[in-house]
Amino acid sequence: MQVNTLRRQAWEALKAAEIADPVREADWLLASALGRPLSTLVFEGDRVIAPGKIERAWTLIRRRAAREPLQYLLGTQEFCGLELAVTPDVLIPRPETELLVEATLQAVRDIGRPLVLDVGTGSGCIAVSLTRARSDATVYALDIAAPALTVAKANAMRHGVYDRIRFVRADLLTAFSASPGGLFDVIVSNPPYIPARELDALQPEVAWYEPRVALAAGTDGLDYHRRLLSGAQELLKASGRLILELGCGQADQVLRLAQQTGAFISLVCRKDAAGIERVFVARKAA
Ligand SMILES: C[S@@+](CC[C@H](N)C(=O)[O-])C[C@H]1O[C@@H](n2cnc3c(N)ncnc32)[C@H](O)[C@@H]1O
Numbered sequence: 001m002q003v004n005t006l007r008r009q010a011w012e013a014l015k016a017a018e019i020a021d022p023v024r025e026a027d028w029l030l031a032s033a034l035g036r037p038l039s040t041l042v043f044e045g046d047r048v049i050a051p052g053k054i055e056r057a058w059t060l061i062r063r064r065a066a067r068e069p070l071q072y073l074l075g076t077q078e079f080c081g082l083e084l085a086v087t088p089d090v091l092i093p094r095p096e097t098e099l100l101v102e103a104t105l106q107a108v109r110d111i112g113r114p115l116v117l118d119v120g121t122g123s124g125c126i127a128v129s130l131t132r133a134r135s136d137a138t139v140y141a142l143d144i145a146a147p148a149l150t151v152a153k154a155n156a157m158r159h160g161v162y163d164r165i166r167f168v169r170a171d172l173l174t175a176f177s178a179s180p181g182g183l184f185d186v187i188v189s190n191p192p193y194i195p196a197r198e199l200d201a202l203q204p205e206v207a208w209y210e211p212r213v214a215l216a217a218g219t220d221g222l223d224y225h226r227r228l229l230s231g232a233q234e235l236l237k238a239s240g241r242l243i244l245e246l247g248c249g250q251a252d253q254v255l256r257l258a259q260q261t262g263a264f265i266s267l268v269c270r271k272d273a274a275g276i277e278r279v280f281v282a283r284k285a286a
Contacts, residue, residue, distance in 0.1 A: 001054055004045035006030060010061045017065035025070055026061070032074055033057035067204035080129035084155045089147035091214040093125035096272040097190050099279045100245055101129045103270065104188045107241040107281070111185050112136060117235070119172060119189035119228065120144075122214060124152030124165070126188060131161035140184075142168040142175065145213055172224070173231040182237035182284075190245035191224035192217040221247055225254050229282075233263035236284040244280045251277035258282050 010030060014022035031038040033056040034049065049057075060073050071077045071092045077084055079093040080101055086092050104126070108114035113136045118127040121141035131139050141156075143149050149167050156162040168175050176183060194215045200207055206215070217223045225244060232242045242264065246254055251269040258264050264282035272278035 001049055002045065003030070003034070003041065003047045003049060006049060006054065006057060007041070007045075010057065013061050013065050017067070019064065019067075025064060028070060028074060029060040029064060030057055033060050068209055069205045072209060077123075079123075079125040080133075082129060082132065082159055084123050084125055084128065085151060085158065086123055087147075087151055088209060089145065089211060090123040090151045091210055093123055096274075096276075096278050097125065097245060098129075099270065099272060100188055100190060100243055101126055101133070103243050103279050103281055104130060104186050104241075105133055107186050107243065108134065108137065113138070114185040115183065116140070116186045116188060117142065117176075117184045119187060120191050120214070120224075121152050121167075122148050122190075124155040126190065127152065127165050128155050128159050128161055131156075131164045132159055138164050138166070140166045140168055142170055142172075144169065144171050145211070148211075148214075172227050173235060176235050178234035182240055183235050184240055185237055186241045186243060187228070187232045187236060188243040189224070189228055191228065193221045193224065193245070193247040193250065195219060195221035220253070221250065222253060222257070225250070226257060229254075229257050229261055229264075233261060233284055238284060238286045240284045242280075242282045242284070246276075246278055246280055248276050251280065254280050 010026035011022050014026050019025055027041055031041055034053050063073055071086050072088050077086045077092050080098050115138050117140045119142050121127050121143045124141055127139040127141035131137055141152050146169055149169055156165045192215050255267055258267050265285050266283040268281045269277040270279040
């Protein structure tokens with residue numbers, strides 16, 4: 001079989017499975033299965049494919065047609081310009097989460113050797129991006145899921161920042177005790193925030209394949225925000241920032257919860273490219 005024939009069959013199979021961009025995704029999968037750069041596939045239409053590679057390509061096409069995320073099949077996702085390993089043990093990093101990295105870098109702009117805690121690190125996308133961008137920063141990357149920490153460590157190693165990240169397995173902030181001057185300049189988190197009743201209505205790629213521990217957050221989706229808002233104040237230094245990702249429509253409630261703690265000033269929500277209030281930033285009173 002030639003490359004062009006297989007490309008056409010792959011497009012058709014993915015289109016029938018209602019994959020939004022079947023042409024592009026088929027090419028990504030074929031490039032991976034055939035071990036060829038994506039850019040050359042189009043020029044190699046009459047190249048004859050070895051039977052073993054056809055088999056490998058069809059395995060990937062069938063899995064994608066069953067709505068397994070492309071990123072799990074390819075094993076990578078780009079985040080803040082870095083290629084990160086992803087497995088089904090971790091949430092696939094989303095572009096809007098790059099805003100958390102941006103907000104954190106802005107918060108520590110004038111602080112030498114900042115100390116940051118990334119709660120729910122998953123693939124390590126936030127921790128690795130921060131330590132790559134700030135060579136004097138130390139980041140604690142924390143997750144409750146041991147398999148996620150394994151992926152985060154591999155990504156830290158891949159990008160040469162393993163020595164500046166401390167990996168911690170813990171339930172949110174329970175591993176740390178309050179100290180008089182505070183510990184961290186910033187606590188940043190993209191916590192789970194999907195309300196229980198919405199989980200099964202998510203698109204199949206998310207509902208069927210991404211880890212529930214990375215998504216589910218109780219009845220109203222704010223279980224983790226509540227715990228982080230009440231626990232962070234004891235661990236932040238004076239004027240330290242708490243930076244949290246928000247789900248669609250959660251901004252007002254999170255602002256209210258933050259006000260109720262009485263511990264934070266200058267509460268701000270920033271919008272993402274889709275106009276959704278996505279990033280919550282609060283400064284601890286000095
Ligand atoms: C939405 S994912 C975010 C992953 C990554 N930071 C990102 O932005 O792509 C939430 C992460 O929180 C972790 N998590 C869930 N419950 C936790 C808990 N009680 N304590 C610490 N981490 C938790 C999950 O394992 C998951 O990796």
